[in-house]
Amino acid sequence: MSFKLTLAKATTVVALMTASGLATNAFAGPNADAPKNTQSESISASAKLDAVKASFNLLAGDEQRMRDALQNPLQFVEVQGSREYTRELIVHAKEGKVAPAQSRLSRSMVKSSAFVNEYVVKVPQGVSEGEMAAMLMSTGDYLFVEPNWTLFPLAIPNDSQYGSSWQHNRLQSASAWDLHTGDSDIIVAVCDSGVDTNHPDLEDAYVPGYNAVNNQAEVNGGQVEDVNGHGTFVSGCAAAQGNNGRGVVGVGWDFSVMPIRVSNNSSGTASGFDILEGARWAVDNGAHVVNASFSGGSSGSNQVAARYIIDRGGLLFWSSGNDNNLITYDGPDIVIVGSTTSSDNKSGFSNFGPAVDIAAPGSSVRSTRRGGTYGNGSGTSYASPIAAGVGAMIYSVRDDLSGRDVQDILYRSVDDLGAPGRDDAFGRGRVNTLNAIQEAQAYVPRYNLPIDESFDSASWSEVFDSTGTPATVPDAESGAGSVLELNGNDQITSVFLAGRSAATFPGISFSFRTIGVESGESLLVEILTEEGSWESVYDYASTGTDSDGYIDVALQLPTTFLWHGVQLRMSTPGSDINDQWLIDNLFVGALEAEPTAPLVDSFDSGLISPLKWDDIDGASVEVVGGTYAASMSGEAVLESQDVAMFQFGIIPGFIHFDLWADANAGADDTILVEVRNVLGSWDTLDTLDGSELGSSPQVFQYQTPPAAWGNDIGRVRFTTAGDDAIYIDNVYYGPDELTQMCSPADFAEPFGQLNFLDVSGFLTAYGNGDLSADLDGSGTFNFLDVSEFLSVFGAGCP
Template sequence: MSAHTSRRTTRDARDRRPFRDRRSALMIRHTLAAAAVSIVVACGSASAADLSGGQPASMSAASVARIASSLRLQPGDLAAMSAARPLAFSEVAGNQEFSSELIVRARRQCAIRAMSRLTPAMVKKSQFVDEAVVRVPDGVSEGEFAAALMATGDYEYAEPNWVLFPLATTPNDPQFSSSWQHTRMQSTLAWDITQGSPDVIVAVCDSGVDIDHPDLAAALVPGYNAVNNLAQVDGGLVDDVNGHGTFVAGCAAAIGNNGTGVVGVGWNMRIMPVRVSNNSSGTANPFDLLEGARWAASNGAKAVNVSFTGATSSGTNAAARDVKNMGGLLLWASGNDGTQSSNGYFPDLTIVGSTTSSDSRSGFSNYGTAIDVVAPGSGVRSTQRGGGYGNSSGTSFASPMAAGVVGMIFSANPALGPDDVQDILYSSADDLGSAGYDIFYGHGRVNTFNAVTMAQSYTPRLTLPLFEDFESADWQTVLSGGVGTPELIVDPGAPSGTGALALDAGESVESAPIAGLAAFNAGFGLSVKARAEGVPAFETLSLQYRDEAGVWHTVDQAVSAGGDGAYVLRQGALDNDFAYHSSAVRLVANNTSGRWIIDDLAIGEMDGLGLVPFADGFDDGVIDPARWTDVSDAAIAIDQGDFVMAMGNDATASTVNLPLLDLQALDQSAWLVVTGQGLTSGDSLAVEIRSEFLAWTTLGTIDVSGVDATPRGFEFEVPDLAVIGTQTQLRLTASTAGGTVFVDDVHIGTTRLPDLDPGCSDADLAEPYGLLNIFDIQAYIGLYNSQDPAADLAAPFGVFNIFDLQEYINRYNAGCP
């Protein structure tokens, strides 16, 4: 194709040229439907290879047909599902047993299509998140159905909605009066500080609670029946159907100092009964457990306890993240098999093992890298259904001990957030076993007194996402450290408001401690908008974060082009080692003179660098690897005070894969602006494009032999087979006899090349610019006759008539300024 060229005197002129004929909506729908598989890939990332599950063969055609008939299929589903291989799930009698159901959670960006697909098979849907229980079709295994759903790329996880069992052993001595756990946990010393606040609620997701028990009744707040999705105030039943939940509730918060029975860890706190089972065996499924936990947190619970099997799954950590987002902390018993539990990282979930009165691991207590803390769980005494008391053993009862400590921490310092409380719980535990963290005791056995004492003087960490616009002196709460004396200034050109922060040469600002775990969960990055003021060329401002070992890492830099510059967004991803509870970020001015002006410091979701629409003016002073790949013999240079990409002979640079399909538009263009130095006859710049549907294709070869210091723009149509791609790349290749091509302002998408030389007024439409004459009138008549929007100058807009002609004549007669 030929290129559309333009000379540049401004970047803000309105485009006045027709690009190409608009395709009909039907044509767009037809073409996008033909790329249905690509739509799935753009939203998801799963493939058959990702979902082998250790199985050797794909599913049978019969299984695929049964699955297809049970769902509302979306474009591309059959092909993806047919290539999937069944996932392997292990059933363990008495621990986790199949129920012929799956729990499925949609990826956030795919939720509408993902949930629509499930509608025919849906049994239950969460009222809080895009998660549902679906029925497994007859003749299909849980592993086959899960693999088929995951193959679409639309789901975070799909796993069995197991039948789970309460973790307990039979009470052995109802007359045993020892509560040794409080001695080990130093609870009595903690009670000198607080006995727990009545404003703090501990939720018990279990078989219910004896609502008439004399040591519990006065502490109860209205609860929820997760099986029937019915709040207690609306008739939901929460009384104990098994006895397990009553014992659990007493461990955490049985009323104390009342001359009756036993005492819980926090005996002034409140108990929220969340019943997750309606059968006398007390068994439950994960969906009801997780939905009950979310309901509890959304209704004010600060500690949410689950004493069932099934701790280590994708669903439990996702629910723990939901609970944290609502202000609470989810704790789960590790299990009573006495074996090494599934390894994994469940950062938002607190998994609790059990210890004996001698501070040894209980023989039944599961262990492994998933264990966070341990608590007393062997022969502990608590409340029993029917108004009595007894002793029992199990991680079921260790977990609510830890939940009670969590409630005590919230009681001692209500300003703390869930990540703060989790940090205190771990940091205040008594180290057992090998020094430091180990797989048998985690961070150690919880200690109520240590935890409450630490909570009183603990400084809450900054929570994420974080944003500072420097509009007041409050910025010093966020950036509380550093070197030098940064100055809050008034800058009318600041991106947000008029406030900005000035860093002189060698100065830095450092944040207060940050709750970094949220960055791990959400893939957050660090960003700032910065401009140089008198900073020498190529000197930098560094964006850095600190890991747990105290090492600072640079994620990005702003680079000066010399003199004074405009604000430029700089951002970089935060690696996993940022995700601990006292991380920090800082900005460091590495310049020798001048100063950096910064605004809009943020930790949150990054702007889509390298994605669509693609735009790179190299204003950040680097060839950014988030935008460019396969760069050879190209480098950043400064041309006329502007950063550009300098390309000598045989220099190449390719964009990263671009999902142009996401723009949902066929009319797309690629354009760039070039200048040059020392270019001679025969010198050229080749512009090529490819996608998964199109081999490398030349859009055009720009003759740069006449290009000099005057910027020129070149525009190309993007072929349809590249428009529907999710892995589209643009490649530039220079061929010179020794000169240099300077490339700037590369754009790919629906935006058009601006009219880079608009002339002296809106009426100056044709060369020679700067002079109004018959060529300008002819140019306008051409735009008018083609009904180009640029010719629609007067009301009623959208209609081309005599009023538009009169308005152009008025502008023409006004002449050049």
């Protein structure tokens, strides 16, 4: 079968542990003697483990867990003059784990807290902070492990009304600005009533915008001056200029503001279409974040626009609304923002529900007013641009990130409020600029689909981590190249994936075969859900018989795959080291079936392939009499994808399959067999019932009617009625198998005759090392294969 694929490069993903302390000593300066970045120590893994064993009291099971953890160190970012390494870690024990956690640390402990179960430990020489943190975290006894940074005084802007902007305390803005103040190359687009372009806290940030009502860019005469005042206030929340000696400051000091005027009336009201058109214009003209502080955020059209924006590297923010109402539509690509108070409660007016993604300060926040003044205002209208400003700060730190990466960092860096985890009042939590910057500094972008891996080289290990001893091995059954062998406790796990990056709904396909695998042992494919649990998507149980060649697997992945950070895992539970599971041609991405011929399916994969079958209503695959077969009962339908018959000429098609029924089936249990003709209508080949079939497989064969000859939209369809199951196996739809390839020398179309095209086909296969050219069956390619070809070619077709 063939289907369209797309290729992307793999990356690896690491965790970020952020610093928890802030220096307040105004006289402190950079520590010239502080150690530099120690994230890349050069001694061997064994030497590192020896150093750890000499410094810590390892408990049962620690050594192997720590050995594995060395392969995935946590990542920390040192900033000279701001936070520097001390060769020490802060370690916090989990509740219920204090005794083993403390025992393990005792020999390396520098100090301990008098109030909580938290300690400072020395990092052994030759081991990095990230490696030591990963090793300690792997024990499962610690809530967190992070560097005991040396910290320094922090910069605060000199804006005269900065102290009136309470939101900055909640965002930890002062600490964040010591790391980054925002980049003027990052554009915040504000879809609103316009902007006061002469406001002293905005005029230096302003870049030309667009009037979406008139469909006119500002450079072509479009008006963007504020007609209401709302847009100026919103703009200041995100991007009022910092450290300029006046007024207020936004989330960043130096962002650029792009006014997108979506209203030409003094009330500021706007049509939904104008807002979305303005948002699309903005991202196409350089905007990184787009804010829309209007009602109606929870709608399908906004999600479609958000997908447009995120696919182009931007991110759309929308206020949740000020009605204190439940909102439920949860579009994955749009960021819906609720409002919080200065005490981190939900604002009384803020809408709530599954649609709320995050929250931000929105009650009585201070910002810019039209006419060069300042004031306070409340509303989710102001929470949304503050969240958008945090998004812009992430882009400032890492302009190499995609929109989905920025969204992921934004969601991962919030302060959790309310009930643990996501809740309807605050979504994932309230934004925090400092957390977002630190997360962005260490973030590794997610791997964009598809995965397309043939295991012909060691590059597969760039996409998958492994446990056990999975290895690539040659296998003559698969042709040239290698396959992946799994057995025993072997397991491969992908890097974190951008689950929504496939052009269409993603699926997975691969081929496998078994050698020496006992009955009941299985091949398991799982995905990591956003909730952190592993969900099975394919579980093949061996029948105990070696597979006859490779079994093709293809299936659509569930909606739980569609998140930014999903992982894929393959394992062979129950197997031993003498079993062989051979995996080849693994693909994860958009599966698109294309017409092909012949259609051949024995259902040995244990499922019905969407690449071979289009309509699968009520049909499934079961093990019946020791073999996999399609099972149909009730009003079930199994309809194939298109079978391209024209390539064989205007000749009859042939359909055959095995058919039998449950022992209880009778005359009321029927199956209708049809074929689609060149006009697109269906011709009946047969109608059979349970009383005719019996409980053992029988072969049924049919020649297609003339109206289906040479038909590139040919299909076969099975339709059942009745309560008891009817089973189908070994389906074939194609040309007569005796004439399709009339001789071992019949290498090329038109099949059924031998000519110079077959000579060319053989030579191509021979030159490529294709097993089809190994005519003497020796496993090597030499003059004996050429001699055998000439012999069978000379004999002609029977």
